[in-house]
Amino acid sequence: MSQTTSAAPSTGTEAKAAEATMVEHWIDGASVAGDSERTGPVYNPARGVEQKRVRFASTDDVDTAVQAAARAFPGWRDTSIAKRQQIMFTFRELLNSRTDELAAILTSEHGKVLSDAAGEIARGLEVVELACAMPGYTKGEHSENVSTGIDVYSTKQPLGVVGIISPFNFPAMVPLWFFPLAIATGNTVVLKPSEKDPSAAIWLARLMQEAGLPDGVLNVVHGDKVAVDALLEHPTVRAISFVGSTPIAKYIYETAARNGKRVQALGGAKNHMLVLPDADLDLAADAAVNAGFGSAGERCMAVSVVLAVDTIADEFVEKVAERMSRLTIGDGTRGCDMGPLITREHRDKVAGYLDVAVDDGASLVVDGRGVEIDGEPDGFWLGPTLVDKVPTSSKVYRDEIFGPVLSVVRVDGYEEGVGVINESPYGNGTAIFTNDGGAARRFQREVTVGMIGINVPIPVPVAYHSFGGWKDSLFGDAKAYGPRGFDFYTQEKAITSRWLDPSHGGLNLGFPQHD
Template identity: 40%
Template sequence: MEVDVLKYPAVRNYIAGQFVADASARTLEVFSPISGAVISTVPLSRMDALNQAVEAARGAFPAWSAMPIKERVQIFYRYKTLLEKHLTELTALVREENGKTTDEARAEVEKAIELTEFACSLPQLVAGEMMEVSAGVECRVDRKPLGVVASIAPFNFPNMVPHWTVPNAIALGNCMILKPSEQVPISAGRIAELLKEAGLPDGVLNIVHGDKEIVEAICDHPDIKAVSFVGSTKIAKVVYQRATSNLKRCVALGGAKNHLLVLPDAHVDMTASNVAASMSGCAGQRCMAGSAMVAVGAVEPIISRLVEEARKIVPGKNLGSVISRQAKERIERYITEAEQAGAHILLDGRNAVVAGNEDGYYVGPTVIDHVTPDMAIAREEVFGPVLAIIRAHDLDEALAIENASNYGNAASVFTQSGGLARYVMENASAGMIGVNIGVPVPREPFSFGGWNESKFGACDITGKSSIEFWTQLKKVTTKWNPESRTNWMS
């Protein structure tokens, strides 16, 4: 009997520095969105596996947290070099399990390298403070790690999003449980291998695979002190409520409906190319995608040029696949419902097929005009290469449309007027604003995080803001000179 051999070995949990099989777990097939083929299997672990990971992390914490931060980050200097050395391999893994183009997958890993580089700078950012507050009396403030923490990552960035949390949280002295998406579990194992090669002690990073059950277990586990989550708003709310009800810190990033406000004076070519790239990059599967364009006044030349640019984006060439067959069906259903509701399809990406990968999950670039704000495609996160164009008579109406969204991740304005740009910067209801930029992602050390229902919890997930989330303050007041003048402070 002939047995099919999968392209990648069965995914295993990573606990105490070793890959371990979970014999009691159910398993799930892992598909490559490029071809639709099964490439591996992943365990759907239960509480027992999480308990083992937490015990390993608790055991590693005393020695790891006691190590000076300048010594801890030396591991990340070495790790950064390993990421650079294995860039091509890591890029291929991201492409295989997520479906990105090679260029997009490479950019994701390069961003992970930048995030690691920021972690190497943490000793300069968390130096303690000390002041003589009264004669002979000193106060000192230091940042201390929380203990065992957890990071729940999504499918759309299998390499980058773990690097939003792993380097910073661990460099700051915590030990971590990473729960990757069960749809893209392969990259996480390679991250763990490279960190171990860089010198990370066993137990400091542990990986537990699973689905809803393991996420709930993380939120409930009494020894996990903080949880970060990236995913849909629906699940982010549940995670935030469950984790905080168990008295944990939590920052939960949800979905988005990012509005690109296009004014009549916008540069035609620059705007068209930026909007097309924003709506289609990573197949639209990113929370910073520009999925709603608000056309202010007479912008017909820009829309025409936009459609021309979008036609250059070809599935299987410079447009990757979406994550699953179910995602493809859902995205195409949004397009059909908008068309039935009266919107005009300027470019239709439904029923896309890529020669040689006919079973892959592809949706072509789609531009839909005359979408009204009440349509589902205008309000809900589609998460595909689809742009809904909503018409507005003036800038205030455009901002009212943007402000009415439940989300608040990003918003951009395209104009050559500094005054109008400033007006949008001040009045858009979003945490990240762009001017003539379709994807306004902050670079380190600036932090990533939205507003409204795009983020739940205090602090952002990256950059300087993350330091506050992953640490707690210890304040020490000392007096050694009994002969010093005394007052109410001493």
């Protein structure tokens, strides 16, 4: 996934142009510059030029946002469920009616094509709709007369100020996984989006204000490790939600937990797709292309490894390569199938794996470095790439490349395929393509992965289930959204109650002392 890095200021005409468009923080319901002079570039990846600059928060800036959230918490916590739900319904309607506006922001700063951007927003909307159902997920329980005249019941209450640190690859969807549930349950939020594409977070915060959210309930600060560490170490922040690469997820988890916070830290992935000989190879090839190259492969649930059984591997690779030849690569506003990568540095890093693959003995079937582009030549382009016969010892197999590189590893059958998956340190998502129900049932029981698709390449759960992997793809046990999301943002109180019975002279007669 992504991690934050600081960037040197631009110079010359690009810097002057960027001065006109500075992405500021959003604190206590207003745009705030803060006290830091550090900024970073925001590129248009399809053009390869800097289009904006973004403020990098200082520790004091983060503290200002946290204090604003802390001041807003008592009033928001005490706001009725009905009112909180009404605001969330209004936000849902506003977001649904202005999807095109937000999609254009995503395409401009991330580079994904408009259809991918719209799909991202649709999945985020599902969680907003789930947040509207908050009353049903946050009810307590009641047991009457557990002992003579004694009742026990529970309530769920918000935590307080919570922090969210989100990645570049889904600048709208991932924040929407978290802040609607946190806010609906009565918490206040400080969101730190990726500095690479920060404008979506500001747009969403403004829309929440338009929906009636009180100032200070949702705040946005930008920046790099300085801002991240300030959230992780701030004593007022009660919980941290994070999505990003595995090394950073581990750092987030350990640092936040050491500072006494709840943590949900979702890490990286290397998602496998096992294709058995009885599978519909046309369906499997379509799935591999869509799941491998959608959003330029920059998504944590992308299929990056296909485990093809030897007997069908040649035919399968041929079908995938043929479909890849029909893809159009270019500016996401032009109706292309795939856009650029997020930055020039990331593009170069991903492209560097192709030489590694050849050196390690793999076969480069489709080389994305020579793709024809429908866009500006300086964009951060790398076309879909297909690498066959990849050894599992290669860095191309082991690393989370996070780009449009699909590796084919050949296996001799089901048993070897499951063994390869289970030996991976990652356990985010996986898929099997087969028409054998018994094999599919075995697969879902035996594979050590958190989200499983059966003839479905990207098994992202719907909003009313929870999202999260196993092994190095999830640190802690707190999954995102769904029932686990409501649990994460609330704390339970158990209450044991006895009321004296006036019909017995105020005495609770017959109550055993040992009860």
